[in-house]
Amino acid sequence: MITWLHPSDRHPRAPNAGGEPDRALVPAIPENIPGLGASSSAPDSPESRGVFGRGREIAELAQRLQEKPILLVHGIEGIGKSALIREACRRLPGLRYVPIMVATHTDADALFRQLASGLDLHEETPLPPRAPPRRIDAKILAQHVRESRVVHVHRGHELLESGRFRDRAVGKLLLDASAQLPGWRFVLESARKFPETLLPSRFCAMKRVRGLEAAAVRTYFRQPFGEGDPRGWALKPEEAQALYLRLGGKERGTGAHPLGMMLLASVADGLGETPLAVAFPAVARPRPEESYWRFQEHLFDDLYGKLLTPAQQHLLRLAALYRAPIPAGHVEALQRRVGDGDALRALSKRLLLSRDAGQEHYIPHGPFAKLAAKRVAEDFDLQVDHRVIADAWLERDDPKGLPHILAANEAAHHLLEAEEFHRLGDLPATLLGRDTRSQLERWSVRLHERRDYRSNRYVLGLLTMLDPNNHRAHRFLGEAIERLEGRGAEAALEHYLRARDLYPSFPPYLANVGRNLINRREYERFVKLVDELAPRDRQKAVDAYIHGLYGKCKERMGKGKAASLYRRGLIREDRATVSLYNDEAVYLRKRQRYTEALAILDEANERGIMDDHSWAIRADILQESGSGAASSRLRRERIAAGSRNAAFYNDEALYRWDQLEDPAGALAILEQAKEIGCANDHILSVEAGLLEALDRGEEASRLRRKRIAQGTPNTVFYNDEAVWLREQGKYDEALVVLDDAERNCRPDKYIRAIRRSIERKIAQERRGS
DSSP, rough: OOOOTTTTTTOOOOOOSSSOOOOOTTTOOOOOOOTTTSSOOTTTTTGGGGGOOOOHHHHHHHHHHHOSSSEEOOTTOOOOHHHHHHHHHSTTTTTEEEEEEEEETHHHHHHHHHGGGBTOOSSSSSSOOOEETTOOHHHHHHGGOSOOOOEEEEGGGEEETTEEEHHHHHHHHHHHHHOOTTTOEEEEEESSSSTSSSSTTEEEEEEEEBBBHHHHHHHHHHTOOOOOOOOOEEEEEEEHHHHHHHITTTTTTTBOOOHHHHHHHHHHHHHTTOOOHHHSSSSOGGGGGGGHHHHHHHHHHHHHISSSOOOHHHHHHHHHHSSSSSEGGHHHHHHHTTTTTHHHHHHHHHHSSOOOOTEEEEEEEEHHHHHHHHHGGOTHHHHHHHHHHHHHHHHOOOOHHHHHHHHHHHHHHHHHHOOOOGGGGOGGGGGGOOOHHHHHHHHHHHHHHHHHHHHHHHHHHHHHHHHHTTTHHHHHHHHHHHHHHOOHHHHHEEEEEEEEHHHOOOOHHHHHHHHHHHHHHHEEEEEEHHHHHHHHHHHHHHHHHHHHHHHHHHHTOOHHHHHHHHHHHHHTTOOOHHHHHHHHHHHHTTTTTTHHHHHHHHHHHHHOOHHHHHHHHHHHHHTTTTOOHHHHHHHHHHHHTTOOOOHHHHHHHHHHHTSOOOHHHHHHHHHHHHTOOOHHHHHHHHHHHHHTTTHHHHHHHHHHHHHTTOOOHHHHHHHHHHHHHHHOOOOOHHHHHHHHHHHHOOOOOHHHHHHHHHHHHHHHHHHHE
C-alpha cells in the first residue's frame, strides 16, 4: 500500500530486526528544515525541475563559469552532474545553453561542426578556419560570432585517452575559442576524473559533483515524479536518513545518488510499496549490508523483471545498444520493432529514459543502459536489432551537416554489429571518423579468423577508403580478393602493390606481389621490380623466399640457366632456404639430370632443412629415374611417419594402381589420407577413378556429385561425371553437370568436347527414332 503525501498519512519506517531503523546509525534530521516543507516548490526553481538540495553547488558552478571560460565537471554516473550543470547555466544571463554530445570518434573538426551553428557559417559541413599546417585559426572565429553561448559537452571523457585528448587539436580548439570568444563558456562533463594537467588552470576550473544530503532525499520523495504529479511519500527525518545511507550516503564523500533515488521511486510506485519497504525488505535477501551499486542492481532487477512488459524490456535493450542519444525520429521504428507503440512512453514514465533540453533526443541513463546491456543476450535477434537501428540512422532527410556525420558513424557501427557488411559501401566515407576505422580493423581480424573472405572484402574495402595509407589493410584486402577471385586477380594486385609502396622493405608485401605476378605470367614485371629496388629496401625486403620467386620468374622467362646459376650462387653462399634447394632440384629433374638433382637434395638433408616437399621431389626423381621401388618405399616411410602432404598418398596410390595393378591397395592408401585429414581434390578424383576401376561406379558418381554440389572449381569432377553419365545414356543429367561446370569453374576444351559428344549422341538417337 503506497503511503501518499497527506497530512494525516502515517510515515513508513525502515525495518530492522525490531521493525525500526537503527537509531544508533541514523542521526536525526530536524523536522523543520527551510525549504523542505510540505508546500510546493517555488515556480521556476531548481526544485520545480526535480533538482533538490543543490542550491549551494549551483551557485558555486555559476560563479566559476563567470570567472573562467572552461569548467571541467566530473562525478560518478547517476550523481546528477547534467542537471546541476543545466541549473548553473540558467544563472548566466545572456548566454544561450547548448548541449552537445561527443563520442570516441569526435575530433577537432567534428567538435567545431557542432559549435558552428552559433557562428555565421553557411557551409553544409563547415570546417574550422585554419592556419598552416593544421592549426585552427581561432582569430577568425571571432568574426563569425552571432550570439554568446554556454556549451555543455556531455560524455567529455570520450574525448580523452591516456590522460590527454585523443585529438590534441581538441584542446587547442577549446583554448583558442575561449580566448577569441570571450562571451562563450564551455562545460565538459565526465564520468571519470579529469587529469589535473589537461588544460592550463588559468583557463579552466574543475569541480567534482557528489551526491545529495539526507534533507534533499526527504524532499525528493515528497514529489519524485515532478510538478503536477500527486504521487509521493512523506518521510520522517530518520526514515529519510535511512534511505540516504542506503542510496550511497554511507560511502565516504559520496552522498545519495539521484539516479538511485529515481529508480527506487519508480520501483516502489510500480510494486505498490513504500521506498522504505523496497529498500529494507522484511523477508528477502539481506540487502542492507550490500554496497549501493549492488543495491541499485537489485532495484533494476525488480523493475526489469516485475514491472516491464516484454515489449518494454526489448525496447530498453534496444536503447542500450545505442552509443549516442536516441533521436526522436527513431522512436517509431524502434516501437515497431518491439510491437508496442506505447513502449517508450512507459519507459519514460518509469524514469528509465529522459529527453534532452531540446526535446530532440531520448537518453537512457548510463547505469541503467549498462544494466540493460547485460540482458542483451536474451534477445535472440540481436543482429536484427542492430539492423533496425542502422536503418533508423540512415533514414535522414538532410544529406550533410553534423547530424549526418554522427548518423554515418553510428550507422557504420550498427551495420557491423548486424553483420550487414555488404551495405558498408553505401556509407559516405568522407563523414566517417577514427572510431569507425578502429571498428573496421577489429572486425577485419574477426572475419579473417572466421575465414569469411567475402564479408572481409567489404570491411577492408571501406577501411582502405578511410585510411588509404594503411598497408596492412591493403595486404589483407588483396589476400581476400584472391581467395574469392582466384590467384593472380588484378584487383588483388592493385592492393598488393599499394601495400608494397607504403612499406617497401617488408618481405611479405613483395612476396604477395611476386606470387600474384607469377600467376598472371608477368614474370618480367616482377624481375624488373626486384632489380629496381633501392639498395636499402633490397637489403631488407629480398629474403630467401623472394630469391626463390625471382629465380622462378627468370626460369619461366626462358632464362633457366641464369636462374639455376642464381640459385647455385645462393646455395654456395649458404644463403638459401629449403625452397631454393627444392626449386633447383625440380629444375634439374625436368632436364633429367637426376644425379645432380639428388645431390642438391642430399646437401639440403645434410643441412637439416628438408621438408615434406623436398622428400616428395626426391620420390618423384627416384621414380622417374627408374627406381620405382625405392620411390614407393620413401613415400610409405613418410606416410607411416604421419605426413599430411597429399602428394605422398596420391603418388603412392597411382603407383600401386598403374605399376602394381593393385587398385584395392591404392584405395586403401587414399583412405589413410582421408583419415589423417589431407585428402584434397586430386586425391578424391583419383579415388573416384579407382572406384570405377573396381566396378563401383555408383559410389564414384556420388563422390563426384558431392564435390560438385559443394561448388568445387576443379573441372576433373565435372568432366569425369559427365563422361560417366554419358556412358550410362543419361544425357540430360550429363548436360546439367556441364552447366554446373560453366557456373563454378572456367570451362576447358575437354568440357566443350564432352558437351559436343553428348549433343551428337542425342542427335543420333533422334534421327534413329
